[in-house]
Amino acid sequence: MNRELKRVSIVALLMFLTLLVSSTIIQYVQAEALEADSRNSRTLYESYSIERGPILVDGEPIASSQPSDDNYKFQRVYANGPLYAPVTGFIPVNGEATGLERSLNDYLSGQSSSQFFDSLNRLISGQDPMGASVEVAIDPVAQQAAWDALGEQSGAVIVTEPSTGRILAMVTKPTYEPNTMAVHDSEQVIATYEGLLADPGDPLFNRATGGDMNPPGSVFKLVVVAAALESGKYTPESQLPNPSSFTLPGTDSVVRNTEGGDCGGGATVSLATALRLSCNIPFAELGIELGDAAIREQAEKFGFNSEFEIPTATEPSVYPRVLDDAQTALSAFGQYEVRATPMQMAMVSAAIANGGIVMNPNLVDQITAPDFTPLQEFEPREFGRAISEETANTMVGMMINGVENGAASNARIDGVSVAGKTGTAENGESDPYTLWFTGFAPADNPQYAITVLVEDGGGLGQEGYGNLIAAPIAKQVLEAVLNK
C-alpha cells in the first residue's frame, strides 16, 4: 500500500507544482500583457488614480485632470474641447482612448520607462504619483483662426511650419465635445459614442489626418508637375497639346477642362499655364507621357502610401498601385482612386516651400516630467528629399503665379506674396465636389504652409469650387497668423 501512497503523494505534489507554475505564468510572465488588455478596468482605475499629466498649448492646459470624488480619483477636463478635439482626442473610462491621449498615454499616465525613477522617487518620498505634461506645437492664434475661418463647413484646416514639420493648427469639422466622452458613467459614454458614430456628419473623423478620405483633385497636379520637372524632360515652358476634349485611351470616357473649351487658347499650352489655370486635359496627357511609375515614385517621395505618427497615428494618403493609361490620366489630376489627407497636401506644399525637403509632421514640442525635467524633446525630423532645390524654386514661382494671376486668386493678401494651388475634386456623377486649397506664405520666406479641405461642395453642391470656398478660408487664416 505504501508504494501506491508514494505515487499518489507524487501526483498530489505535481498538482501543487502545476498550480505554482500556472500562477507564476499569470502573475509574472503574462502580467504585463494582461494589464495592457483594453478590457482591464483595474488598469483603467489605476490610470485614473494618478494625476494624469496635462496637454498644454502655449503653457495653457487644453486637457487636465481635476480631483474627483467618485470611483476614479480624477476627472479629465478638456478646455475648449471641440476646438482641440482632433489634437487631444479623449480618454473614456471604458474602451480605447484617441488622439494624443492614446498615443502619449504612457507619458501622460506616468508609466513610460523614462519616468520609472521619477515615480519610484515619488513613491519613496510619499508624493502622489503624477504623469508627464505634453506641450504641443499648436499655435492658439492659428488654431482659433482656422476654426473661425472654416465656419460651418464640413472639412479641415491644417497649418504647418515648412522648415520643421511642426503642426501649428489642426481643425476638423463637424467635431464633438470630448468632455462628453470623459464622463465617468460608462453607460452614458456608450450612448454618446453611439450617437456620434450614427451622426451622418461623422464628427469622430479627424479629416485633417484621415477619416473618409477625399480625392485631391487639382492640388495633386503639384505632384505631377514635380514629377515632370524632376524627370529633366520638362520645364515650365514645355508645351502640351491643347484640345478642348480628350478621350481616355481604350475607353469612351471624355475628359474636359473645368471651364470647358481649351486651356487659355492656342494649339499648345505651356506646363506653367496649365498649372496656373488648372486645366485637366494637358495634365491627363502629361500623366500618360510620364507614366504611372514616375508619378507614384514622386508621390511616395512626398509621403503618399506612408503612415505617419505625429505621434498620433494617421491614415496614409493613397496613390494607387498599377494603373493603365486611362487611370493614370485621371490620377494625374487627382481623380480615380487617388486619396489625400490635408496633412499630406500640407506636406507637399511645405516641401516645395522648404527647398524640396519633406519634414515629418509633428504635433508635439516637448514632454516634461512633473519635476520639470524634460523627458523627450521633439527635434525636426526629415522624411526625405522629394524634389531638387531648383525644382522647388521653380514650383514656388509657378504657385505664386497661380495666386497672383491664376485659379487661386482668392488667396491673395495685400503686401504678402502667397503661393498656392486650388482643387475641385469630383466624387461621383452628381455628388457635391470636394474643394481644396494648399499653399504657403510668405512665399519669399515661407513661415506657414496651409491646406484647406471643404467637403460637400461647401454647401453649393457642384456649383462650389476651390477658389470660391477654400482659398478665402486659407487667406483668412494666413492673415491672422501673419498679423500676429
Added chain:
Amino acid sequence: MSDARPASARTATPPEGIRRIRMPQKLRNLEFWLLIVACFINAAAIVLVQLGALGRVDTQLVLLGAGLSLLVFGLHIAMRFVARDADPFLLPIATVLNGLGIAMIYRIDIAEGDAGWESAAVRQIAWSAIAIICAIATILVIRNHRVLFRYTYLAGLVAIILLLLPLVPGLGREVYGARVWIGFGDIATFQPGEIAKIALAVFFAGYLVRNRDSLSMVGTKFLGMQFPRARDLGPLLIVWALSMAVIVFQRDLGTALLYFGLFLVMLYVATSRLSWVVLGLSLFIGGAIIASQTLDYVGNRFANWLDPFSDARFNADPGGSYQLVQGLFGLANGGLIGTGWGQGRPDLTPVPQSDYIIASLGEELGLAGIFAILALYLLFVARGFRIGFAGQDDFGKLLGVGLAFVVALQVFIVVGGVTRVIPLTGLTTPFLAAGGSSLVANWIIVALLLRLSDTVRNHPRLVIDG
C-alpha cells in the same frame, strides 16, 4: 498489511523503550506556539485590511476574531486531553487559512459597504465558530476512528441522501446555475455536498478495505495491465454514474470531478491496480466530453477555458468568460508582491469572496502570497499523507489518504480553474472561501485527521507489517 485490528491489540502495553520516544507534551507545546503565531498573523491581516481599506483600526472585528481564537485554543485544550499525540501542524495551518479567508472577506465587505449581519465576514466568523465547535465535538465523540469502519454502509447512504437533498423540490436552491444548495425560504444556506465528501471518504475507505481482494486479485491482462472482471466493474460504474448525475442534475462539474477523483485515488491505493485509474479516467473524460457537447453550461466552461480572451466569450452573458478574465486581471494586478491589503480591486471580479477568493488573495498578496497559501495547503496535505504512510490499519490509512487527497484535489480544481489549468468549476477553496458548509466540512476533516494522527503515534508499531 493488517486489516482493522481487534480492540484487544490496542490495549496491550508497549515495552518501556518505545514509550519513551513518545513526547505528547512536546507536540502540544509546539502546536501551542504555532497557534500563537497563527493568531498573530490573522490579527495582523485584519488590522492591515482596516488600515489599507478604511485608514483606521476598528476594534469590533478584531474582538470577534479574538473570540474565534479562543475557540481554536479550546480545540487545542481538548486535544491535550483526548488526542495528545495528534499532529501539531494541522490545527495551526487550518487556523491561518481560515483567518486569511476572514480577512479577505472582510476586505471585500468594506469595498461593497456591507456591515453588521449583512457583512459576509461576520457571518464567516459565526460559521467558523460553529465549524470549530463541530471539530471539538468530533474529536471528543470519535475517540477511535475504527468506530467509523462499522458504519461504512451507513456513511454511503448518508452521502447519497446528502447529495440528493438539493434535488428535493422545495428544499433545493439554485445558486449561479448550480443546484447544490438547500435552504429554507429564499435563503440558500447549506451545501450538503461538502459534508457528503467526508461521508464518501469514510464509505470508500470501509468498502475498499472489505472488498479489495476481489477488486485487485482477479482479472485479465491486457496491454501489460491487469484489467478487472466485468462483474467487478460495478462499484466503479456506480460512482461514475453518480458523478455524471451530479453533472447533469446539479449542474456542478467541480463536485463531480472531486468525488470521482477521490474514489479513483482511494481505489488505486487499495488495490494497487493502475488499470482502475486508466478505466476510470477514460470513463470520466468520455463523460465530460459528451457533457461538453450536450450540456450548454459544460460546453461554455470548456470554451471559456480554451479561449477566454475572445470578445465573443468575454461578452457572452450568461456563461461567458467575464469572471475568469477579471480574475486573471486581478492576479496580474497583484504581480509578484501584490497590491497590499485593501489596495487592490478584488471587488471588480464577480464573487470575489467565495469561488474567487484565491484570485482576491493573489491580487492583494501577490504571487508571494499565493505561494505561501499553496505551501500551507501542501504541508496540510503532506501531514495527511503521513498518516497514510505511518498508519497501522488499512482503514485508517485509506481514510487519512482520502481526506488529505480530497483537500488537495479541491484546491487543485479551484485554483487550477482560476489559473486556467483546467476549466473553471464552482467549488469552494478549503478554509478560505466564504461559506458555512465548506467550513464545517473542512474543520471536521481537520478533526478526523487529528484523530487519525493521534492513533498512529499513540500505537507504536509492535509488529512490523509489510
